[in-house]
Amino acid sequence: MKELADGFKRFAAKADRDFYSGLIAGQRPHTMMISCSDSRIIPEHIFDAKPGEIFILRNVGNLARTEESSVRACIDYAVKHLKVKRIAVLAHNQCGAVKATENKEHLDTEGLKKWLEQEEYTGSDLEGAEKAQAVRQLAKLKEYQTVKEALEAGRLELCALYFHLDPISMETYEDGEWRSL
Numbered sequence: 379m380k381e382l383a384d385g386f387k388r389f390a391a392k393a394d395r396d397f398y399s400g401l402i403a404g405q406r407p408h409t410m411m412i413s414c415s416d417s418r419i420i421p422e423h424i425f426d427a428k429p430g431e432i433f434i435l436r437n438v439g440n441l442a443r444t445e446e447s448s449v450r451a452c453i454d455y456a457v458k459h460l461k462v463k464r465i466a467v468l469a470h471n472q473c474g475a476v477k478a479t480e481n482k483e484h485l486d487t488e489g490l491k492k493w494l495e496q497e498e499y500t501g502s503d504l505e506g507a508e509k510a511q512a513v514r515q516l517a518k519l520k521e522y523q524t525v526k527e528a529l530e531a532g533r534l535e536l537c538a539l540y541f542h543l544d545p546i547s548m549e550t551y552e553d554g555e556w557r558s559l
C-alpha cells in the first residue's frame with residue numbers, strides 16, 4: 379500500500395483542484411482507446427491528455443474481443459452515450475502479449491490461455507506481429523453492431539496507432555499502410 383499512499387499524497391498536493399471540481403459535471407471524451415495493460419504504456423501521458431479526454435479500455439494485448447461483455451459494454455457506452463468521435467487501438471513495441479502468442483505453450487495459466495489463444499502471431503518479426511495484431515482489432519471492431527451503425531452514420535472513425543518506446547515515436551495505420559505521425 380505504501381507506493382500507492384505516497385503516490386496519492388504527491389498527486390493530491392499538486393493537483394489542480396478547480397480542474398477536478400469541474401469534472402464533477404461529467405465527461406466528454408473525444409476518443410475511446412483500446413490500450414495494453416502494460417505499465418509502460420500510459421495513453422494520457424503519450425497523448426498529453428487531461429482527465430476526461432480519453433475513455434480507455436485496457437487489457438492484455440489491447441484486444442477488441444467484442445465477444446466479451448466487458449469489451450462490448452465499454453464500446454457501447456463510449457459510442458452510444460459519450461458519443462466519442464473515434465475508437466483508437468494503441469499497440470506498442472516489445473508487447474509481452476504478442477510475444478506470448480508466438481509460442482502458445484508459454485501461455486501457462488487458464489486466464490492467459492483463454493484470453494490470447496485466438497490471437498495469431500503473424501508477420502516477419504515482433505514489430506510486424508504487433509502491428510498485424512492491431513489491424514486485426516480494427517477488423518473486429520468493424521464487425522461489431524454498435525460500431526458498424528456509427529460508422530455508417532458517419533459519426534465515428536477507427537484508427538490504429540503504434541507506439542515505439544525507444545526512441546519515442548508514433549505510427550498510424552492509414553489506407554493499408556503504417557506512417558510516422
Ligand SMILES: [Zn+2]
Pocket residue numbers: 414415416438439440470472473474475476
Ligand atoms: Zn502490450
